[in-house]
Amino acid sequence: xxxxxxxxxxxxxxxxxxxxxxxxxxxxxxxxxxxxxxxxxxxxxxxxxxxxxxxxxxxxxxxxxxxxxxxxxxxxxxxxxxxxxxxxxxxxxxxxxxxxxxxxxxxxxxxxxxxxxxxxxxxxxxxxxxxxxxxxxxxxxxxxxxxxxxxxxxxxxxxxxxxxxxxxxxxxxxxxxxxxxxxxxxxxxxxxxxxxxxxxxxxxxxxxxxxxxxxxxxxxxxxxxxxxxxxxxxxxxxxxxxxxxxxxxxxxxxxxxxxxxxxxxxxxxxxxxxxxxxxxxxxxxxxxxxxxxxxxxxxxxxxxxxxxxxxxxxxxxxxxxxxxxxxxxxxxxxxxxxxxxxxxxxxxxxxxxxxxxxxxxxxxxxxxxxxxxxxxxxxxxxxxxxxxxxxxxxxxxxxxxxxxxxxxxxxxxxxxxxxxxxxxxxxxxxxxxxxxxxxxxxxxxxxxxxxxxxxxxxxxxxxxxxxxxxxxxxxxxxxxxxxxxxxxxxxxxxxxxxxxxxxxxxxxxxxxxxxxxxxxxxxxxxxxxxxxxxxxxxxxxxxxxxxxxxxxxxxxxxxxxxxxxxxxxxxxxxxxxxxxxxxxxxxxxxxxxxxxxxxxxxxxxxxxxxx
Numbered sequence: 001x002x003x004x005x006x007x008x009x010x011x012x013x014x015x016x017x018x019x020x021x022x023x024x025x026x027x028x029x030x031x032x033x034x035x036x037x038x039x040x041x042x043x044x045x046x047x048x049x050x051x052x053x054x055x056x057x058x059x060x061x062x063x064x065x066x067x068x069x070x071x072x073x074x075x076x077x078x079x080x081x082x083x084x085x086x087x088x089x090x091x092x093x094x095x096x097x098x099x100x101x102x103x104x105x106x107x108x109x110x111x112x113x114x115x116x117x118x119x120x121x122x123x124x125x126x127x128x129x130x131x132x133x134x135x136x137x138x139x140x141x142x143x144x145x146x147x148x149x150x151x152x153x154x155x156x157x158x159x160x161x162x163x164x165x166x167x168x169x170x171x172x173x174x175x176x177x178x179x180x181x182x183x184x185x186x187x188x189x190x191x192x193x194x195x196x197x198x199x200x201x202x203x204x205x206x207x208x209x210x211x212x213x214x215x216x217x218x219x220x221x222x223x224x225x226x227x228x229x230x231x232x233x234x235x236x237x238x239x240x241x242x243x244x245x246x247x248x249x250x251x252x253x254x255x256x257x258x259x260x261x262x263x264x265x266x267x268x269x270x271x272x273x274x275x276x277x278x279x280x281x282x283x284x285x286x287x288x289x290x291x292x293x294x295x296x297x298x299x300x301x302x303x304x305x306x307x308x309x310x311x312x313x314x315x316x317x318x319x320x321x322x323x324x325x326x327x328x329x330x331x332x333x334x335x336x337x338x339x340x341x342x343x344x345x346x347x348x349x350x351x352x353x354x355x356x357x358x359x360x361x362x363x364x365x366x367x368x369x370x371x372x373x374x375x376x377x378x379x380x381x382x383x384x385x386x387x388x389x390x391x392x393x394x395x396x397x398x399x400x401x402x403x404x405x406x407x408x409x410x411x412x413x414x415x416x417x418x419x420x421x422x423x424x425x426x427x428x429x430x431x432x433x434x435x436x437x438x439x440x441x442x443x444x445x446x447x448x449x450x451x452x453x454x455x456x457x458x459x460x461x462x463x464x465x466x467x468x469x470x471x472x473x474x475x476x477x478x479x480x481x482x483x484x485x486x487x488x489x490x491x492x493x494x495x496x497x498x499x500x501x502x503x504x505x506x507x508x509x510x511x512x513x514x515x516x517x518x519x520x521x522x523x524x525x526x527x528x529x530x531x532x533x534x535x536x537x538x539x540x541x542x543x544x545x546x547x548x549x550x551x552x553x554x555x556x557x558x559x560x561x562x563x564x565x566x567x568x569x570x571x572x573x574x575x576x577x578x579x580x581x582x583x584x585x586x587x588x589x590x591x592x593x594x595x596x597x598x599x600x601x602x603x604x605x606x607x608x609x610x611x
Contacts, residue, residue, distance in 0.1 A: 008362045010366050010367060010371065020315045020317065020318070021073050021314075023316075024078035024079060025076075026076040026078060026084075027076050028075030028076070028088075029117065032045035032074050033045075034117050034215070037113075042113040043111070043113070043214075045088050045210065048204075048205075048210055050198075051065070051072050051204065052069070057200040060200055060467065061467075061468060061470045061475075063371055064373060064470050067205070067368075067373045067472075068205035068472070070272075071210055071313075072088065073087060073088055073315075074087060075088060075121075076125055079095070079263065080262075080263055080308050082261055083097050083308075083310070085310065085316075086122060089117060089118045089213075090111065090118075090142065090146070090212065091206065091208060091313075092109055092312045093313060094109055094146075094150075095107065097238055097258065098238075099235065099238045100237035100238075101236055101237075102130040103132065104133040104236060105119070105133070105134050105135070106137065106265060106312070107136065107312040108144065108145075108146040108147045109213065110142045110146055110213045111145060111217055112146045114149070114213045115147070115148075116149035117149075118149075118150075119131075130152065133161055133238075134150065134159075134162070135165070136163070136169065137265065137267035137268070138166065138252060138254070139172035139251060139253070140250055143268075144165075144220070146215075151220065159223065162233075164224045164225075165225060166225065166226050167246075169222055169252045171252070173219065175251070175284075176251075178514045179513075180282055188212075190481070191206070191281045193211065193480055194212075196480055196483065198211075203476060203479070207374030207471065207473060208313050208314075208374045221505050226254050228244060229297070238260065239259050241257045241259065242256045242257075243294075243297065245267070245294040245298075247286065248290060249267070249286065253267055255267050255302075261307075261308075262306055262307040264298075264309045266310070269311075269330075271369070271374075272315065273372070274370055274371060274377070274380070276383075277379075278379065288338040288380070289338045291334045292332070292334040295331035298327055299331065303324040304324065306323055326369065329364060329369070329370060330370070333360070337360075337377070337380055337381065341385060345385055350385070350394065351384075352382065354381050355382055371470065374472060374473060376470075405446050405447075408447040412443055418448050418454055421440050422453060425441045425457060426457070429457075434461050434465050435465075438461045438462065438465065441457050442458060455485040459482040462478040462479070462481050463478070463479060466478030502581050504575065508535065508555075509553070511577075512544065515605055516551040516552075519550070520605075522549060523604055524549045527546050527547075527604070529546055529568070530543055530545040530546070530568075531567065531598065532569045533571075533577060534569070534570065534571040536558075536573055537573045539558045540555055540556070540557065541557070541562075543555075543562050544601075568593035570588060570598070571591075572589075576589075
């Protein structure tokens with residue numbers, strides 16, 4: 001029995017969430033439409049006006065409809081005197097903490113345009129306070145991407161105000177947003193329903209918020225890294241106590257407490273939904289046991305000291321008793337999922353079997369904040385199984401399966417052709433077994449991708465599954481794929497284009513890490529050479545080596561040298577090196593050796609040369 005099949009649900013008569021989501025409201029932006037400097041639409045929260053209807057349509061799960069109404073609320077809100085949030089201007093919220101002379105900004109959204117609009121709304125009602133500090137709660141782009149929209153203009157290039165983040169921040173940003181960036185962005189378009197119309201029949205949110213903005217994002221490295229729990233810092237007269245929570249919702253993450261306000265920022269470790277142990281867009285599998293332990297520590301450190309709890313998504317909770325219960329229930333949610341999945345897998349069940357039988361305790365099922373609007377019991381259980389036992393379920397028949405297209409052809413052949421598959425799928429659809437109907441029709445479409453009736457039948461099944469889904473990201477995946485089947489193959493060139501690994505604010509080793517995965521290894525397998533790069537303004541000597549289709553690098557102080565001679569030597573500043581690695585060969589002014597090797601390397605990295 002799955003949790004989704006249970007008769008136990010939270011009460012629709014509860015009003016606390018609606019009261020809390022509106023509490024402290026000051027003003028909103030009208031119209032809530034934000035454009036980039038070149039006129040592109042970056043944000044439009046007004047698209048969600050249809051969610052004001054109390055009664056959910058038959059094209060949306062009632063629980064998800066209720067939740068989506070809450071996350072669509074927009075405006076400036078007072079959390080407690082001296083702490084304010086701007087909500088509804090991106091998938092995440094911006095929090096502003098007033099200090100002696102200015103304001104500290106927490107998590108400046110995804111896009112600079114949205115961040116700029118958010119701080120402008122704050123200043124309109126609270127005064128033109130300068131930004132005196134910036135905090136990135138963790139290493140996901142919706143918590144740092146819009147930094148340039150709030151940084152003072154003279155500090156955008158070389159900020160002198162404290163930019164605080166958790167230890168390991170840059171490494172994790174690189175790992176998640178660069179190494180797997182293009183693939184993740186492609187999947188994220190489905191997960192967040194970016195190609196769907198905002199409507200009762202289309203995208204109604206993503207569980208964590210409405211959707212993500214599409215303006216200009218950037219990365220400004222922290223200049224103050226939090227290293228340990230209990231670490232204290234004061235910025236503009238505001239004291240903060242930090243808790244390290246790595247490996248929870250993000251590999252690098254911090255919670256922090258404001259003693260003067262008795263306010264706790266819990267980052268994204270506890271929100272008004274079950275979160276993801278692994279996301280549908282892709283990410284490292286998170287440690288749900290560690291997540292639960294850190295929430296227990298949060299409760300111990302700050303629970304009884306806090307009058308209000310807020311995060312960078314959803315709405316705050318007021319009252320020591322209420323927020324402590326909330327943290328404890330979130331702790332129990334992740335602990336129960338972890339422990340019971342492990343118990344069941346140790347009896348010999350596979351991830352799929354566990355997910356089908358798994359049920360949360362009734363006490364958690366009755367809470368709105370533990371519902372599967374963003375994460376789900378089904379895919380979280382499978383993630384926990386994957387963390388310990390990998391993708392392999394122990395069945396040797398699954399060790400060397402055909403790829404989906406070839407498998408589909410063989411299933412269709414065994415069943416007697418696509419028309420027979422369509423007929424059988426219709427029977428299961430009429431029975432209400434949409435899950436198996438989707439499986440049959442997926443084989444048919446994989447076997448004959450241009451079969452019009454098969455595509456339409458599968459689209460209809462996906463649409464029904466989407467309309468019934470409690471989980472917003474499942475809904476978005478189902479409905480986007482249905483749209484694709486009806487409209488034809490989507491052009492994903494823009495989504496899958498090569499990423500920009502050369503951010504001038506990042507250290508050089510991260511440039512090389514990013515570029516290494518752009519190397520076409522098989523094309524490069526017969527090449528073998530090394531290039532020494534003297535970065536004069538950093539007084540460092542780098543050796544980049546290409547061998548056996550792999551790109552590696554080493555670094556030593558400039559006064560040292562490598563024992564083997566290099567095929568090419570370059571002397572550049574960091575800025576010039578950045579230009580060269582983006583294909584601007586004219587930046588090379590001092591070289592010794594075979595300069596053609598540099599062009600060869602760039603060609604193997606698939607970087608277009610800029611003339």
